[in-house]
Amino acid sequence: MLIETLSVFPEMFEPVMSASILGRARSRGLFDFKAHDLRDWTHDRHRTVDDEPYGGGAGMLMKVEPIYEAISELKSQSDLCPPRVIFFTPCGAPFTQHVAERLAGCERLLFVCGRYEGMDERAYSLADERLSIGDYVLTGGELAAMVVTDAVVRLIPGALGDSMSSVDESFATGEDGGLLEYEQYTRPSSFNGMDVPPILLSGDHAKVDAWRRRNAIERTCRWRPDLIESAGLTEQERAFALDLIARMHPHEEME
Ligand code: SAH
Secondary structure (H helix, E strand, O other), X not given: OEEEEEEOOHHHOHHHHOOHHHHHHHHOOOOEEEEEEHXXXXXXXXXXOXXXXXXXXXXXXXXXXXXXXXXXHHHOOXXXXXXXXXXXXXXXXXXXXXXXXXXXXXXXXXXXXXXXXXXXXXXXXXXXXXXXXXXXXXXXXXXXXXHHHHHHHOOOOOOOOOOOOOOOOOOOOOOOOOOOOOOOOOOOOEEOOEEOOHHHHOOOHHHHHHHHHHHHHHHHHHHOHHHHHHOOOOHHHHHHHHHHHHXXXXXXXXX
């Protein structure tokens, strides 16, 4: 997989892309990363990428021409397949684990990062999709691109190594997925009067699995009841969850 970014701060990416799991996945060739400088597609002496908005208002907007030129060039490289072009904007579709799983299947991704007050709307005509990483406003799309890269790369087979798994984590979308992850504990078994649930020390794998499943449902009901509706639950689990939610959140209506 090749992941590329187009932004005015290409230097922001390298520390994140070369550390820890991303760095290892990259050096093992599981993905390649390239940060492009949008200013390389400007033609004036000041390498201008922004301008004032028509209609007035505060702040500057990113100009359409450099973005258009850059993406057109990156799309038409004959030695590479054309990238899936993703623009980051708070007005985009919410980025979720489901989207991460879909993007992990792409051969080439190009993340386009805004700055200032955002972009001339015409730039989006080159977007395959627009994504938001949450309902808040960042100063630029670079952090969003790093968040999405991190979530996508760890799904590439082999990226996490043998000792970690992305299969039954929070939000994983398998048949019985869509829940928050169950509680986990490591040594010591007792700390400051807080004990590890005894079943986890029992060595009985079936019981441990049942406990974890129930715990994941309980946690999801407490912290993210909105996920229960689309989670992969049996009839019995669903009834249990809805009853729990009614008791935990007595004043909130479930859709
Ligand atoms: N004026 C815009 C915000 C611009 S923020 C608005 O109100 O919608 C500048 C840039 O930061 C955006 O172009 C986008 O690339 C990035 N950005 C900000 N918040 C983001 C978010 N929640 N998700 C993804 N990208 C975001």
